[in-house]
Amino acid sequence: MSLITVSEIVVSVVLIVMILLQQRSADSGGLFGGGGGDGSFYQRRRGLERILFMATIVTGALFVTLAILNFIL
Secondary structure, three states: HHHHHHHHHHHHHHHHHHHHHHHOOOOHHHHHHOOOOOOOOOOOOOOHHHHHHHHHHHHHHHHHHHHHHHHHH
């Protein structure tokens, strides 16, 4: 196994864990399209939730980059 393949596997596991750590507070009404009463769908991410969100995006981009490099090389 090459270094790129091993690092792609590690990054993919980290990405899966980061996605699973993100909690989306959706009650049963939200699952079926019901609103929260105030009509707002989007909420602002703050603190650790925002850091985790941004780190997930960076990790996803790193995974795509490693996949392309693994394909090319």
